[in-house]
């Protein structure tokens with residue numbers, strides 16, 4: 001996908017003071033991203049893979065219904081998983097296509113992209129994390145994902 005809009009972060013989002021923001025669109029299928037924080041304009045010009053046209057197998061991420069719906073609506077952007085052999089910086093590199101699934105149902109899926117990755121223990125204090133994984137403090141893979149309304 002190529003850049004269709006780029007901007008100075010200060011004018012959009014103070015959360016990314018050192019990075020630029022860009023939006024991308026695929027020339028083949030018109031799949032479009034929202035604003036993605038990128039390190040440099042040069043990185044933006046290299047483009048990012050289109051999740052719909054990419055030959056690479058997407059990372060499959062089953063989500064509980066409420067989280068899937070929030071990702072599609074754009075109100076949720078980060079997925080937390082136990083850091084380890086399955087969820088790490090190698091399996092979740094930036095700009096890897098992902099396939100979000102509402103549960104394991106094939107009926108509700110959305111393509112997306114990993115837009116950032118970080119290891120943190122902070123999510124262990126969240127109620128929703130504790131409900132799934134218990135009270136132990138562990139490394140958590142924080143995977144920033146962007147998807148859109150486009151059906152697969």
Ligand SMILES: [Zn+2]
Nearest residue numbers: 026029050053
């Ligand atoms: Zn495409």
